[in-house]
């Protein structure tokens with residue numbers, strides 16, 4: 001394939017440019033050229049573009065890492081895929097060689113590749129992906145929903161750590177796309193009461209629609225009061241999808257309960273370590289995912305959750321900046337870009 005294509009390119013902190021760039025070509029043995037069907041805008045994309053980029057970004061990179069596409073062509077070594085295959089992408093392949101990879105902890109790999117930050121991603125009609133990053137997904141799954149495979153895999157990675165049991169009460173802090181995916185997943189694995197806290201009315205409405213039992217506006221109601229009223233001892237699990245709510249999460253869980261920290265927010269909080277020791281509460285971090293794409297794909301293919309509800313906008317690539325602005329102003333849930341749609 002030759003010629004140029006429109007792409008959303010990171011040009012240093014605060015700058016995303018829509019520009020014509022050459023259509024990429026297969027170079028490495030293991031390369032796959034993907035025709036991108038849909039690519040979701042992630043909260044991390046905004047954090048990255050608005051800065052600081054955490055040192056993983058390279059100026060001139062095509063952004064976008066939550067995507068589904070069709071194999072357009074393959075390098076000679078990419079034997080597991082053929083033209084036309086429909087795939088989703090793991091955007092953070094580990095090196096498989098460092099100490100962490102060798103100890104079976106690839107999310108902590110010293111040499112993670114960040115497709116969509118340091119390497120060209122999916123806000124473009126075509127992109128190159130190493131075949132090891134690709135997973136097949138059914139053509140029955142609508143493209144914007146299939147693009148949720150990556151965030152859903154990350155949600156499942158966190159869920160593995162907190163071990164939600166049938167009947168458990170779970171508090172979810174924040175009803176952005178990750179929060180509402182958590183509401184649906186903890187319900188799917190048998191949680192009893194799910195209580196969500198979210199200041200935005202629009203997001204609270206969505207949380208209600210996807211099955212949260214109690215939807216709390218933390219500006220109007222005391223979350224801890226609600227949780228204690230509903231549980232008498234506190235929630236079994238609290239999930240902070242925002243990243244600066246550890247104190248709140250610790251307040252609402254019972255003794256020996258668990259807090260899952262999902263959101264990446266560069267904030268410091270003050271906690272009392274002796275209280276953690278006395279109450280044997282657990283604080284668990286979770287980052288990206290490993291080996292959970294197959295499960296995320298099964299969840300989407302099986303219709304286990306209503307993933308479509310999480311998507312509020314599908315926009316053409318030419319309107320990506322508008323999509324990002326909607327997210328900054330919290331006037332959208334998940335915004336997905338269709339690089340082939342016209343205005």
Ligand SMILES: [Zn+2]
Nearest residue numbers: 042044066151
């Ligand atoms: Zn993401």
Ligand SMILES: [Zn+2]
Nearest residue numbers: 095098101109
């Ligand atoms: Zn590694």
